[in-house]
Amino acid sequence: MLRRIHSLPGxxxxxxxxxxxxxxxxxxxxxxxxxxxxxxxxxxxxxxALAEAVAARHGSVDKIVHRPTGAVTxxxxxxxxxxxxxxxxxxxxxxxxxxxSEFTRxxxxxxxxxxxxxxxxxxxxxxxxxxxxxxxxxxxxxARRLGGWWALLRPIRGMAAQRWHSELGRxxxxxxxxxxxxxxxxxxxxxxxxxxxxxxxxxFTVSGGPPAPVGTxxxxxxxxxxxxxxxxxxxxxxxxxxxxxxxxxxEVRIDAATGVTLxxxxxxxxxxxxxxxxxxxxxxxxxxxxxLLGLSAACVPAFAVTxxxxxxxxxxxxxxxxxxxxxxxxxxxxxxGSEGNATWGFATTLHTALTAAGHRVHIAAxxxxxxxxxxxxxxxxxxxxxxxxxxxxxxKGFLDRLAAxxxxxxxxxxxFGDRTFPQFCGYAQEVSAALDRKGWPRLLxxxxxxxxxxQEFAQWGRDLGAVLGHDLVLDHVTTHPKxxxxxxxxxxxxxxxxxxxxxxxxxxxxxxxxxxxxxxxPGFEPGDLVGIVPPGSPMPRFYSLASSSRDGVLExxxxxxEGGLCSTFLHGLEPGGRIDAFIRENPSFRxxxxxxxxxxxxxxxxxxxxxxxxxxxxxxxxxxxYWGGRSPSSDFLYEHELAMHLAxxxxxxxxxxxxxxxxxxxYVQDRVAADAPRLRELIRHGAQVLVCGGRDMAQAVTHTxxxxxxxxxxxxxxxxxxxxxxxxxx
Amino acid sequence: MKVLMPALAAAxxxxxxxxxMARPVTFEATxxxxxxxxxxxxxxxxxxxxxxxxxxxxxxxxxxxxxxxxDWQRLSGxxxxxIDGITGASIGSGKTLKITADLADAMIDAGYQVRVxxxxxxxMDNPSDVVVPLSTGSAGKPASGKGYVKSFxxxx
Numbered sequence: 001m002l003r004r005i006h007s008l009p010g011x012x013x014x015x016x017x018x019x020x021x022x023x024x025x026x027x028x029x030x031x032x033x034x035x036x037x038x039x040x041x042x043x044x045x046x047x048x049a050l051a052e053a054v055a056a057r058h059g060s061v062d063k064i065v066h067r068p069t070g071a072v073t074x075x076x077x078x079x080x081x082x083x084x085x086x087x088x089x090x091x092x093x094x095x096x097x098x099x100x101s102e103f104t105r106x107x108x109x110x111x112x113x114x115x116x117x118x119x120x121x122x123x124x125x126x127x128x129x130x131x132x133x134x135x136x137x138x139x140x141x142x143a144r145r146l147g148g149w150w151a152l153l154r155p156i157r158g159m160a161a162q163r164w165h166s167e168l169g170r171x172x173x174x175x176x177x178x179x180x181x182x183x184x185x186x187x188x189x190x191x192x193x194x195x196x197x198x199x200x201x202x203x204f205t206v207s208g209g210p211p212a213p214v215g216t217x218x219x220x221x222x223x224x225x226x227x228x229x230x231x232x233x234x235x236x237x238x239x240x241x242x243x244x245x246x247x248x249x250x251e252v253r254i255d256a257a258t259g260v261t262l263x264x265x266x267x268x269x270x271x272x273x274x275x276x277x278x279x280x281x282x283x284x285x286x287x288x289x290x291x292l293l294g295l296s297a298a299c300v301p302a303f304a305v306t307x308x309x310x311x312x313x314x315x316x317x318x319x320x321x322x323x324x325x326x327x328x329x330x331x332x333x334x335x336x337g338s339e340g341n342a343t344w345g346f347a348t349t350l351h352t353a354l355t356a357a358g359h360r361v362h363i364a365a366x367x368x369x370x371x372x373x374x375x376x377x378x379x380x381x382x383x384x385x386x387x388x389x390x391x392x393x394x395x396k397g398f399l400d401r402l403a404a405x406x407x408x409x410x411x412x413x414x415x416f417g418d419r420t421f422p423q424f425c426g427y428a429q430e431v432s433a434a435l436d437r438k439g440w441p442r443l444l445x446x447x448x449x450x451x452x453x454x455q456e457f458a459q460w461g462r463d464l465g466a467v468l469g470h471d472l473v474l475d476h477v478t479t480h481p482k483x484x485x486x487x488x489x490x491x492x493x494x495x496x497x498x499x500x501x502x503x504x505x506x507x508x509x510x511x512x513x514x515x516x517x518x519x520x521x522p523g524f525e526p527g528d529l530v531g532i533v534p535p536g537s538p539m540p541r542f543y544s545l546a547s548s549s550r551d552g553v554l555e556x557x558x559x560x561x562e563g564g565l566c567s568t569f570l571h572g573l574e575p576g577g578r579i580d581a582f583i584r585e586n587p588s589f590r591x592x593x594x595x596x597x598x599x600x601x602x603x604x605x606x607x608x609x610x611x612x613x614x615x616x617x618x619x620x621x622x623x624x625x626y627w628g629g630r631s632p633s634s635d636f637l638y639e640h641e642l643a644m645h646l647a648x649x650x651x652x653x654x655x656x657x658x659x660x661x662x663x664x665x666x667y668v669q670d671r672v673a674a675d676a677p678r679l680r681e682l683i684r685h686g687a688q689v690l691v692c693g694g695r696d697m698a699q700a701v702t703h704t705x706x707x708x709x710x711x712x713x714x715x716x717x718x719x720x721x722x723x724x725x726x727x728x729x730x
Numbered sequence: 731m732k733v734l735m736p737a738l739a740a741a742x743x744x745x746x747x748x749x750x751m752a753r754p755v756t757f758e759a760t761x762x763x764x765x766x767x768x769x770x771x772x773x774x775x776x777x778x779x780x781x782x783x784x785x786x787x788x789x790x791x792x793x794x795x796x797x798x799x800x801d802w803q804r805l806s807g808x809x810x811x812x813i814d815g816i817t818g819a820s821i822g823s824g825k826t827l828k829i830t831a832d833l834a835d836a837m838i839d840a841g842y843q844v845r846v847x848x849x850x851x852x853x854m855d856n857p858s859d860v861v862v863p864l865s866t867g868s869a870g871k872p873a874s875g876k877g878y879v880k881s882f883x884x885x886x
Contacts, residue, residue: 062855062857063855075854075855077876080874080876081876082854082856082859082876082877083854084853084854099765099766099853100766100852100853102765105765105766105767105852109767190792196794232800235801235857241804
């Protein structure tokens with residue numbers, strides 16, 4: 001719900017907001033430039049002296065105004081000509097005619113009324129209100145995403161668009177909130193929704209004597225130019241007229257003949273508030289604040305673009321389920337925890353079958369769990385597991401939301417996972433245990449599906465049907481994103497002599513010559529995943545990418561597995577052979593932005609993405625690579641390329657360990673342990689650790705590193721939650 | 731481009747009770763190309779003693795800016811009742827305001843004056859930007875203003 005409140009107005013009004021914010025930025029710079037070019041007002045000069053100096057140069061002076069921009073202007077009349085000029089506040093010397101530039105006027109008009117009069121002013125007001133809703137809901141969403149209000153300053157992970165959106169968001173949120181609130185106030189004022197609080201001026205009697213020279217008037221001599229707002233001089237031929245002097249405190253009437261104060265009208269509270277609001281909004285009189293607001297506003301077009309990208313990804317990523325009924329009228333709620341989109345696919349099959357059986361089914365992500373869901377008759381939770389027992393993307397925050405619920409509803413949990421992992425369906429088990437602790441009744445015991453087995457899924461469907469009292473046939477066909485056909489252009493084989501054949505494969509789009517750089521390769525970065533659909537199986541297998549799409553090739557490093565369908569297929573591929581592949585982003589496995597050192601640790605084919613990170617390190621940030629293989633003569637992957645990177649400073653140090661050596665050999669974790677003092681120092685200075693390879697190696701490395709960081713008062717769990725220890729393990 | 735206003739009756743004090751004793755008078759004010767936002771313009775009549783007698787037209791709808799038309803404000807008292815029903819949009823740079831009102835014959839050649847106040851945001855306030863007598867002698871002769879009024883003519 002909150003997300004919809006954030007995304008829908010944002011999408012519909014993106015252009016409006018970008019225009020208002022963009023012009024706001026320009027105006028803030030304009031104001032700061034004004035401030036820089038105008039003479040500064042020093043205390044010490046009084047209004048009477050200024051008026052006298054100005055009056056000496058002109059036939060008659062109508063008004064002296066100290067504008068919010070800091071400009072002091074004089075409206076005068078010389079015979080038949082009226083004019084406005086800028087004056088030096090200290091001396092009253094003329095500094096040329098005063099006119100707002102055409103450019104500023106245009107920008108101001110565009111900013112506050114979109115050049116469309118009152119209708120445009122209304123639209124601008126709506127824009128301000130929308131911006132306020134977006135900043136508040138955005139802040140709320142970010143806090144939820146990062147795990148609470150106190151976590152708002154934590155590092156943000158995710159896809160590039162998401163990261164930018166959130167990073168800029170938390171920088172700009174205060175400025176945008178201030179701008180939109182004050183803008184809203186000003187808009188309400190324009191439309192008369194804020195009372196102006198007029199103060200009646202007390203009655204007074206004018207002496208009517210001949211006017212005294214302005215420089216002699218005591219009431220004007222007492223006021224500093226810095227405090228002046230506006231001085232209106234009496235009409236030259238009207239002896240009943242008076243001086244009207246406005247300061248922030250109020251308006252004083254001064255007798256033109258005697259210089260006596262005749263009456264004082266204090267500034268109404270509403271007007272004082274208005275003045276503060278206008279200052280805060282325009283930065284006139286507070287140009288540094290204005291620039292900060294302008295900088296915040298400059299982020300708005302970026303929000304529009306990144307927001308649209310995020311929305312589109314989310315929308316196109318999730319299967320469209322047209323017949324999902326509203327949560328409050330559903331009898332069955334399906335909640336989905338999915339990292340890629342496979343679990344959504346299973347959920348869709350379930351949804352279709354239940355709907356066909358006459359149920360009113362609502363389907364949502366687990367992270368959207370809400371009290372309304374407990375009003376259904378039953379809840380079915382389908383979830384995969386991310387990494388070693390963590391919540392998948394669409395289930396983030398589920399357990400916190402569950403903890404906050406009071407009601408219970410009969411529930412069944414179906415976990416999707418891989419039996420070869422030590423924590424088979426670890427997250428589903430955690431969810432199941434949490435439900436038990438909350439006392440939710442069970443429709444069915446926890447069921448775990450191994451490697452997307454459609455048979456096991458169908459069996460669960462039959463069990464569920466038995467509970468519901470009708471047949472339930474779940475006939476699931478695995479779907480995956482649209483694939484692109486790629487052609488193998490090169491392969492390098494290693495490791496055959498030591499019984500661990502590994503090959504580096506490089507693909508291009510078919511027909512793309514060596515010259516046409518990227519062809520039509522989909523976009524990817526090292527560390528992202530490529531899903532390859534082997535002939536004879538509908539299920540894709542995922543490999544970590546060693547190249548970026550900017551390199552013009554898609555490069556992977558594949559170890560041949562005994563009986564492995566896809567690795568056997570890939571190892572049998574000759575140049576010219578083709579594969580069907582698609583890209584899956586893997587934003588959590590990526591070097592953090594910045595110049596902090598990287599510690600890359602891997603073994604065997606796990607070097608693929610690590611070599612990719614090194615290759616992409618043109619900026620020369622410190623990168624330390626630890627890698628383990630079997631024998632330097634047989635499976636030293638990327639040997640020559642890494643030597644080149646060392647020479648070019650893309651790689652700072654390289655530590656290798658080989659396990660089949662005459663002296664007994666060593667593993668990569670041995671190198672890590674031997675280098676403990678140096679690694680500790682690097683981590684103390686903010687280094688990020690990226691680990692890629694088999695699970696056994698990863699566990700050994702975890703164990704070793706835990707001991708390395710303990711003296712720092714750190715543990716790997718903390719580093720993991722901060723994104724400073726990330727792994728891609730298979 | 732001209733902004734043409736439909737023929738309109740002005741404030742009650744100015745209009746003859748019987749049309750037989752009145753005649754239509756046209757007021758045409760063209761503004762200079764001052765290059766700014768739309769100008770607030772007040773057209774009003776004072777008598778031989780300089781006393782305010784009524785408003786003919788107020789261009790510019792937001793009452794809070796009317797105090798910038800300072801002579802009009804001072805002489806008329808600035809009450810909203812003065813301009814009820816005779817208020818229109820502000821007049822853009824270089825544009826023309828043309829209105830027609832039925833004025834009592836007794837006001838012509840009797841020392842009455844038509845005054846125009848103008849004011850522009852971030853620009854000048856021009857009280858009595860231009861003042862023209864309501865006389866047959868000066869009818870149709872354009873006068874120029876001190877502020878934003880390029881020419882102003884009264885014709886019978």
